[in-house]
Amino acid sequence: METQSSFEALRFGAEHVSHLPNVVGGELVLSKSPRNLAVLDPATGKTLTNVPLSTKGELDQAVKAAVKAQKEWGQVPVKDRVQVFFKLKQLFEAHLDALAEVIHKENGKTMDESRASLARGIECIEYATSLPQLVGGQTLEVSRGVECKLIRYPLGVVAGITPFNFPMMVPLWMVPLAIACGNAFILKPSEQTPISAVELSKLLKLAGLPAGIYSVVHGDREIVEAICDHPEIKAIGFVGSSKVAKLVHQRSTAANKRVRALGGAKNHLIVVPDADPEMAASNIVASVTGCAGQRCMAASVLVAVGNVENILTKVREKMAAIVPGRDIGPVISRGALERISGYIERAEKSGAKLVLDGRKNTSQCSKDGYYIGPSIIDNAPPSHESACDEIFGPVLTIVRCDTLEQALQIENANPYGNAAAIYTGSGEAAQLFTERASAGMVGINVGVPVPREPFAFGGWNDSRYGEGDITGLGAIDFWMQSKKVTAKWSASHKSNWMS
Ligand code: NAD
Numbered sequence: 001m002e003t004q005s006s007f008e009a010l011r012f013g014a015e016h017v018s019h020l021p022n023v024v025g026g027e028l029v030l031s032k033s034p035r036n037l038a039v040l041d042p043a044t045g046k047t048l049t050n051v052p053l054s055t056k057g058e059l060d061q062a063v064k065a066a067v068k069a070q071k072e073w074g075q076v077p078v079k080d081r082v083q084v085f086f087k088l089k090q091l092f093e094a095h096l097d098a099l100a101e102v103i104h105k106e107n108g109k110t111m112d113e114s115r116a117s118l119a120r121g122i123e124c125i126e127y128a129t130s131l132p133q134l135v136g137g138q139t140l141e142v143s144r145g146v147e148c149k150l151i152r153y154p155l156g157v158v159a160g161i162t163p164f165n166f167p168m169m170v171p172l173w174m175v176p177l178a179i180a181c182g183n184a185f186i187l188k189p190s191e192q193t194p195i196s197a198v199e200l201s202k203l204l205k206l207a208g209l210p211a212g213i214y215s216v217v218h219g220d221r222e223i224v225e226a227i228c229d230h231p232e233i234k235a236i237g238f239v240g241s242s243k244v245a246k247l248v249h250q251r252s253t254a255a256n257k258r259v260r261a262l263g264g265a266k267n268h269l270i271v272v273p274d275a276d277p278e279m280a281a282s283n284i285v286a287s288v289t290g291c292a293g294q295r296c297m298a299a300s301v302l303v304a305v306g307n308v309e310n311i312l313t314k315v316r317e318k319m320a321a322i323v324p325g326r327d328i329g330p331v332i333s334r335g336a337l338e339r340i341s342g343y344i345e346r347a348e349k350s351g352a353k354l355v356l357d358g359r360k361n362t363s364q365c366s367k368d369g370y371y372i373g374p375s376i377i378d379n380a381p382p383s384h385e386s387a388c389d390e391i392f393g394p395v396l397t398i399v400r401c402d403t404l405e406q407a408l409q410i411e412n413a414n415p416y417g418n419a420a421a422i423y424t425g426s427g428e429a430a431q432l433f434t435e436r437a438s439a440g441m442v443g444i445n446v447g448v449p450v451p452r453e454p455f456a457f458g459g460w461n462d463s464r465y466g467e468g469d470i471t472g473l474g475a476i477d478f479w480m481q482s483k484k485v486t487a488k489w490s491a492s493h494k495s496n497w498m499s
Pocket residue numbers: 161162163164165166170188189190191219220221222224225239240241242244245247262263264265295296390392418459463
């Protein structure tokens with residue numbers, strides 16, 4: 001194996017390497033694949049590095065090393081395993097700005113957004129450190145003299161497949177907890193933002209994680225399919241678009257694997273006339289435009305109930321004041337820019353009203369970057385493509401209706417179910433909305449209702465394939481298997497049907 005000489009080689013950035021390594025058996029290993037892709041800085045269009053589209057043989061090598069390493073790691077008591085994550089948290093805090101810089105570079109997020117994504121990732125590391133308090137089994141005398149005991153074991157080698165939009169935070173939803181549970185983890189990051197995954201390997205090594213427990217295998221569809229099929233990989237956490245979530249779920253379950261696949265979103269915000277205008281408007285704008293709209297929790301459809309013109313005016317003013325390149329970063333690629341622009345162009349032609357056109361708001365940005373300002377499409381019928389498709393950019397579609405009941409019907413009819421929110425001053429409206437919204441994560445006057453740890457993250461409907469949430473208590477069950485032991489030590493208890 002050709003390895004990169006030192007773990008410091010990337011120095012929290014990719015400027016120094018022309019080809020990004022995989023991480024196999026604890027080493028940075030250059031792929032021999034003839035297939036590579038340029039990783040572009042979305043702010044300039046310039047090449048940061050090249051990512052290999054690894055071969056199945058390279059995945060096999062990583063899995064082989066992981067299987068070997070996991071045999072020992074799985075035997076380490078959980079109280080000792082989590083020590084790595086106490087140290088990892090400190091390392092993240094010590095290198096926060098350098099890590100934020102990597103995310104900023106490869107993904108285009110602003111530095112503040114990058115730091116915020118790390119803060120949320122650190123929360124997941126903290127949760128993993130509490131595993132000894134959460135993972136204890138259960139013992140009960142189920143019959144006189146007969147004791148039943150539940151013991152949890154790691155699964156072995158598990159994998160994560162992640163999207164471009166949160167290159168460090170989404171891996172951190174899975175990696176710390178799955179490894180603290182005693183597994184070895186193989187990460188296949190997005191080929192558009194693959195650098196953070198390699199940086200994470202350096203920090204895990206510094207934190208004392210044994211070689212082979214965290215591996216990175218770069219690639220595209222071919223390697224994802226190989227992960228789904230691999231007999232030694234026991235479980236897969238996937239986060240990405242619904243189309244791919246569905247494929248990964250079908251293929252992995254056919255191979256008798258556990259899979260929890262989070263998909264895309266079309267999140268509705270319902271605004272009723274008694275909402276606090278300033279709070280609602282600021283919140284809505286932050287939700288639509290944060291991370292240039294490339295969040296699965298971003299507001300995408302505003303359902304305006306009755307006369308909320310005062311709030312809509314504020315939303316429009318605040319969105320118009322956002323300067324791409326200063327307040328929001330670029331979107332991920334030229335393809336994404338063209339897709340988003342296409343929705344705006346077609347909306348204009350299809351009878352909806354384009355009240356803010358982000359295509360015209362990029363004068364302060366690099367011309368080679370993939371920038372687009374916030375846009376608003378108003379008066380869209382609920383069936384309009386801009387009210388139904390995941391646009392994944394800073395675009396707000398406004399759908400109008402007369403009653404909260406109609407607004408709920410519009411929200412409920414959307415096939416996704418990641419997040420939904422209401423802006424209201426009424427407890428009664430908030431309660432009705434909470435009961436009726438068809439989404440796994442709902443907000444009351446909160447536009448990005450991410451449930452913070454220990455509450456688990458996960459959507460409903462077409463936003464998730466497979467059972468359960470990706471973080472929290474349910475994730476511990478997902479990354480572990482349980483054995484039930486029934487024992488009797490004394491021959492004297494013969495008085496019931498069991499003994
Ligand atoms: P994507 O589905 O294109 O890619 C996700 C992963 O799947 C990547 O690692 C990619 O290499 C791989 N992949 C892509 N096409 C594939 C194929 N045909 N077969 C097998 N693997 C394939 O998603 P993306 O564009 O990177 O990320 C944006 C999407 O992710 C949005 O839909 C967004 O809503 C979603 N997302 C969801 C959540 C959530 O928690 N629900 C969180 C973040 C992002």
